Amino acid sequence: MAVYTRTKTYNTKGNMGMIDVTGDFQSAVSAACKEKKIKSGIITGFTTGGVAALTTLEFEPGLVHHDVREAMQGIAPYRDEKGHVIHYRHHDTWHDDNGSSHIHSLILSPFITVPFVDGKITIGPWQNLTLVECDTRDRVRDIVFQVMGE
Numbered sequence: 001m002a003v004y005t006r007t008k009t010y011n012t013k014g015n016m017g018m019i020d021v022t023g024d025f026q027s028a029v030s031a032a033c034k035e036k037k038i039k040s041g042i043i044t045g046f047t048t049g050g051v052a053a054l055t056t057l058e059f060e061p062g063l064v065h066h067d068v069r070e071a072m073q074g075i076a077p078y079r080d081e082k083g084h085v086i087h088y089r090h091h092d093t094w095h096d097d098n099g100s101s102h103i104h105s106l107i108l109s110p111f112i113t114v115p116f117v118d119g120k121i122t123i124g125p126w127q128n129l130t131l132v133e134c135d136t137r138d139r140v141r142d143i144v145f146q147v148m149g150e
Helices: 022-036 061-075 089-094 099-108
Strands: 002-012 017-020 041-047 052-057 111-117 128-133 139-149
Touching: 002 017, 002 022, 002 128, 022 041, 022 128, 022 139, 041 052, 052 061, 052 099, 052 111, 052 139, 061 099, 089 099, 099 128, 128 139
Parallel strands: none
Antiparallel strands: 002 139, 017 128, 041 111, 041 139, 052 128
C-alpha cells in the first residue's frame, strides 16, 4: 500500500470561521495518484492545534455564517446574555478565554477520512469538506493530508 503526505497552511477566522477545503482534499488525492500510481483508497485530513476541526457540511451562507455557530453556542456558549465571557475551568489553567472552543472542537473532531475511487473523492453533490476554527480568535492552522491506497 502506498502512502502520500502533504501539509497545507490556512489563515482562519475565529468563532467558527469556516473554509471550504474540498478542493485541497481532491488535489492531495490527485497528486498521490500521479506520484504513487494509485487509483483507490482513503484520504485522511488532520488539523493540528487543540481547537480546530474538520467536518462535512453543505457550504452555504446560512450554515456557514450563522446556523452552525448558533447551534454550537447553544451547546457551549462563549458569552452570556450581557456579553461577558462565560467561565470554564479550562480558563483557570491557562488564563485564557477559550474553554467553549475546546468543547466545540471535540464535538466536531480534528480529522476526517474520505474514500476515493479512480482518483476522485467520494462525496455527495452538497457535501463539502470544511475546516472550522473553533477558537475565539483568528489562527494559522495546518491540515496534514495523508493518502493511502493501491
